[in-house]
Amino acid sequence: MAAKKKPYVKLQCAICKNINYNTHKSKTMEGKLDLIKFCKKCRKRIKHKELKK
Ligand SMILES: [Zn+2]
Numbered sequence: 001m002a003a004k005k006k007p008y009v010k011l012q013c014a015i016c017k018n019i020n021y022n023t024h025k026s027k028t029m030e031g032k033l034d035l036i037k038f039c040k041k042c043r044k045r046i047k048h049k050e051l052k053k
Pocket of ligand 1: 040
């Protein structure tokens with residue numbers, strides 16, 4: 001059996017679809033992640049959404 005991996009998700013910019021961040025998803029965080037993060041490509045703070053594998 002494979003070792004248990006921490007559930008981790010990628011955060012994708014809602015505007016340019018660039019994947020800018022990787023983050024670990026904690027057990028308490030259910031559902032979709034929505035975070036305001038700085039996007040280098042857009043050069044401003046954009047809502048980033050969780051990207052499913
Ligand atoms: Zn962007």
